[in-house]
Amino acid sequence: MASFEVIGGHPLKGEIVPQGAKNEALQILCAVLLTSEPVTISNIPDIRDVNKLIELLRDMGVKVGKLASDTYRFQADAVNLDYLDSEQFIAQGRALRGSVMILGPMLTRFGKCQLPKPGGDKIGRRPMDTHFLGLEKLGGKLTLEGTDFYRIKAENGLHGTYMLLDEASVTGTANIVMAAVLAEGTTTIYNAACEPYLQQLCKMLVRMGAKINGIGSNLLTIEGVESLGGTEHRMLPDMIEIGSFIGLAAMTGSEITIKDCQVPELGIIPDTFRKLGIQLEVRGDDIFVPAQDHYEIATYLDGSILTVSDHTWPGLTPDLLSIVLVVAIQAKGTVLIHQKMFESRLFFVDKLIDMGAQITLCDPHRAIVIGLDKRNALRGISMTSPDIRAGVALLISALSAEGRSVIDNVEQIDRGYQFIDKRLNVLGAQIRRL
Numbered sequence: 001m002a003s004f005e006v007i008g009g010h011p012l013k014g015e016i017v018p019q020g021a022k023n024e025a026l027q028i029l030c031a032v033l034l035t036s037e038p039v040t041i042s043n044i045p046d047i048r049d050v051n052k053l054i055e056l057l058r059d060m061g062v063k064v065g066k067l068a069s070d071t072y073r074f075q076a077d078a079v080n081l082d083y084l085d086s087e088q089f090i091a092q093g094r095a096l097r098g099s100v101m102i103l104g105p106m107l108t109r110f111g112k113c114q115l116p117k118p119g120g121d122k123i124g125r126r127p128m129d130t131h132f133l134g135l136e137k138l139g140g141k142l143t144l145e146g147t148d149f150y151r152i153k154a155e156n157g158l159h160g161t162y163m164l165l166d167e168a169s170v171t172g173t174a175n176i177v178m179a180a181v182l183a184e185g186t187t188t189i190y191n192a193a194c195e196p197y198l199q200q201l202c203k204m205l206v207r208m209g210a211k212i213n214g215i216g217s218n219l220l221t222i223e224g225v226e227s228l229g230g231t232e233h234r235m236l237p238d239m240i241e242i243g244s245f246i247g248l249a250a251m252t253g254s255e256i257t258i259k260d261c262q263v264p265e266l267g268i269i270p271d272t273f274r275k276l277g278i279q280l281e282v283r284g285d286d287i288f289v290p291a292q293d294h295y296e297i298a299t300y301l302d303g304s305i306l307t308v309s310d311h312t313w314p315g316l317t318p319d320l321l322s323i324v325l326v327v328a329i330q331a332k333g334t335v336l337i338h339q340k341m342f343e344s345r346l347f348f349v350d351k352l353i354d355m356g357a358q359i360t361l362c363d364p365h366r367a368i369v370i371g372l373d374k375r376n377a378l379r380g381i382s383m384t385s386p387d388i389r390a391g392v393a394l395l396i397s398a399l400s401a402e403g404r405s406v407i408d409n410v411e412q413i414d415r416g417y418q419f420i421d422k423r424l425n426v427l428g429a430q431i432r433r434l
């Protein structure tokens, strides 16, 4: 188990380039299974979850060529279906959430797939129902082994239909879209997730020959085609990393320029930080965050306490709420953080309370943060990273705190943030990997 030793209390300064998007990469990599032709993908982040998925694809028989540090060429012209029966495949499938998105491509191209319950963050229930609701509507027949192994078959192929999803599940929508592009006839998906990463997936599929209407909305119409061809694709910058850097700058009083953010794709994220009083300046495609001694949380027009909550896109992604919460600790004012989607994502606040933060955890979904307005610094402590985003939130709090902190289990952070210690040290952070 690796740890970070962090010596906090030093402002950072400089420019940082966000990595390619983790959660886009997981979708896009699975889509290479839809064609026997080559697909070249660039701006792939060098992070644990993505590397594990690339290894899984390679072990399934996909040809993988590394063309540059962030660019790979994939060709799925000899997928080994027998590999799905191996113990190794089962272990790999369990190791990350993103593995779930091989289901749609494999079912539609090869008529079958199987998978253990996928891994990923332990942040509350993560139901798979929407995935199978959609795949079964298209003609897949699901067999459950216990509650954590799924086999799905489509002996007579998949056939387009209308479906109203019970939830706008991100990975669920990706799976259903990838299945529908090669199904016979027209599929209409209502209540589809529509975040930028899904839009990216749909645009890539269209370049491969798919027919998809409604991209960017929650109503997708897909005309199935016989086969798809190869393409090239470049990943967006990671919006959660961009949000994490904005929060880091505010909390540590640092001046940071975040380069090449593709700002129009960030949706409500910049305004969410502005509501906490953080100044942001969009300069071309960069975001400049000046060093700020104070930032004050807005209230509603009637003076009541602000709530920041997660929502399906174009609302605020739940993956940024831990960061918003930690940044509020040093703001002036009070905010209610309401994590609606996941029930175990706020428990890390006990560590922040140990560091001196004023937080009341009202219930598993809601926490009230009373900002310290930088009158008192947080104290460095020893802690453990429970999940990827809480891990980075703890790292931000440690960088702002006085003295030494140790964060254990930073493999959680490495799942989604590329060489974060080295990249922040370039800006003046003092992080040592133990």
Ligand SMILES: CC(=O)N[C@H]1[C@@H](OP(=O)(O)OP(=O)(O)OC[C@H]2O[C@@H](n3ccc(=O)[nH]c3=O)[C@H](O)[C@@H]2O)O[C@H](CO)[C@@H](O)[C@@H]1O
Pocket: 023, 026, 097, 098, 124, 125, 126, 127, 167, 168, 169, 170, 171, 172, 312, 317, 318, 319, 340, 341, 342
């Ligand atoms: C690999 C990947 O891309 N992971 C992301 C993906 O996970 P993933 O696709 O697994 O998450 P889902 O969108 O399926 O659902 C996440 C949770 O939110 C709940 N839910 C979902 C939709 C909805 O309308 N109402 C609702 O309550 C679900 O029951 C579940 O508990 O999307 C999540 C939600 O943005 C993100 O946190 C994850 O980082």
Ligand SMILES: C=C(OP(=O)(O)O)C(=O)O
Pocket: 022, 023, 049, 096, 097, 098, 119, 120, 121, 123, 319, 388, 389, 416
């Ligand atoms: C929850 C996350 O990841 P995963 O879905 O891969 O567990 C995340 O990226 O914040």
